[in-house]
Amino acid sequence: MLERYLTLALRSIVLGIGVVWSAFPIFMVVSSSFKTPIDIFAYPPKFIAFSPTLENYSTLFRAWPQFISGLWSSLIVTVGATVLTGVVSLMAGYAYSRYQSRWLTLSAFSMILLRMLPPVVVTIPLFPIVNQFRLNDTHALLIMLYAAFFVSLATWILKTFIDQIPRELEEAAEVEGASLLQRLTKIILPLSVHGMVAACVFVVVFAWNEYMFALIFTSSEAKTAPLVLAEITGTLEGVQWGVLFAAATVQLAPILIFVILVQKYIVIGLTAGAVKG
Numbered sequence: 198m199l200e201r202y203l204t205l206a207l208r209s210i211v212l213g214i215g216v217v218w219s220a221f222p223i224f225m226v227v228s229s230s231f232k233t234p235i236d237i238f239a240y241p242p243k244f245i246a247f248s249p250t251l252e253n254y255s256t257l258f259r260a261w262p263q264f265i266s267g268l269w270s271s272l273i274v275t276v277g278a279t280v281l282t283g284v285v286s287l288m289a290g291y292a293y294s295r296y297q298s299r300w301l302t303l304s305a306f307s308m309i310l311l312r313m314l315p316p317v318v319v320t321i322p323l324f325p326i327v328n329q330f331r332l333n334d335t336h337a338l339l340i341m342l343y344a345a346f347f348v349s350l351a352t353w354i355l356k357t358f359i360d361q362i363p364r365e366l367e368e369a370a371e372v373e374g375a376s377l378l379q380r381l382t383k384i385i386l387p388l389s390v391h392g393m394v395a396a397c398v399f400v401v402v403f404a405w406n407e408y409m410f411a412l413i414f415t416s417s418e419a420k421t422a423p424l425v426l427a428e429i430t431g432t433l434e435g436v437q438w439g440v441l442f443a444a445a446t447v448q449l450a451p452i453l454i455f456v457i458l459v460q461k462y463i464v465i466g467l468t469a470g471a472v473k474g
Contacts, residue, residue, distance in 0.1 A: 223449070230254070230442040237438050253439035257447070261429065264444055267422040271448075273336050274421060275404040278343035282351050282400045283393055285344065290355030291385060295364075312349040320413055327414060334418045339411060343404045351396035358392035359385060394462040398455075405452050422448045 229237050231249040239247075257264060293305055323342075332338040366388075367380050375383070386393065408423045415421070426448060429441050456463075 223453075226442050226449070227446050230439065230446040232439060232442075234439060237442075253437075253443035254447075256437070257440050257443045260440070261425065261444070263420070263428075264422065264425045264447075267420055267425040268448070270336065270419050271405055271421040271423075274339045274343065274419070275401055277336065277340035278347075278404040279397050279400045281340060281344040282348050283397050285348050286351035286355050286396060287381065287386060287389075287393065289348070289352040290359050290389075291381060293352065293356045294359040308349040308352070312346075316346065316409060320410070323414075332414075334415045336419045338414055339404075339407075339419060339421070342410050342414070343400065343407060347396075347400045347403060350399060354392050354396040355389055358389035362388050391462055394459055398459060398463055401455060402452060405448075 228244065230253055231251070232243070232247055233250055233252070236243050236247040293301060327333055327338060362385060366384055370380050370384055406423060407421070408427070411419075411421045411424055412427075415424070422444075426441070426444055429444055430436050
């Protein structure tokens with residue numbers, strides 16, 4: 198009994214350390230966004246005992262209107278990449294689960310190998326293609342790039358779930374006259390929705406925060422929020438840390454709220470896939 202309590206206490210301590218390690222930087226960024234420059238650099242640090250101010254947020258939206266357009270671009274790209282990844286991964290996961298052939302197996306391993314390549318490796322070969330189709334500085338380009346980067350992971354997550362769906366359900370629906378599209382949308386998708394949510398969360402987090410592709414392939418029209426954050430750190434007047442922390446908080450808030458709302462589905466999706474697989 199004593200050993201059991203000691204194990205539980207040790208796990209709780211380790212979990213607590215992990216939570217503090219992960220949450221403390223977020224707390225510092227958010228709290229600093231409400232501080233004056235004097236309070237930000239105060240020593241010893243003022244964690245709670247300071248007078249909060251909204252001046253940093255006021256300055257952000259007044260002096261950096263492009264940050265709003267950057268958030269809008271990030272939203273467009275994130276939603277587009279998530280939807281595209283979800284649709285393609287559902288169909289690909291279904292194909293890998295229900296059909297067997299040498300070419301499908303080869304394409305599955307090729308997809309894994311391509312996923313292992315660093316993103317920077319594919320940027321140079323992409324330049325002539327992007328220029329040929331005049332896709333520079335467009336949301337469509339970022340949507341396709343982000344979806345291509347995560348479609349392999351999402352496909353394998355969904356394949357794991359689709360493998361567990363009895364084929365008899367599809368056969369019965371086919372006998373009733375259901376088409377392939379109807380079987381996908383009315384049988385496969387509802388029964389694998391947890392896997393779909395778990396896969397899409399990775400895309401949402403990546404697309405919302407991605408910097409490198411956006412830096413290389415955009416300049417003004419499709420500039421995302423992370424690029425504006427980088428611009429705030431490089432002003433001639435020096436870094437306005439309060440404004441930077443305010444921008445980081447605004448940029449962090451939507452994704453943090455989203456992850457909190459869907460965390461139940463993430464846990465169910467990933468653990469169910471692991472157990473069933």
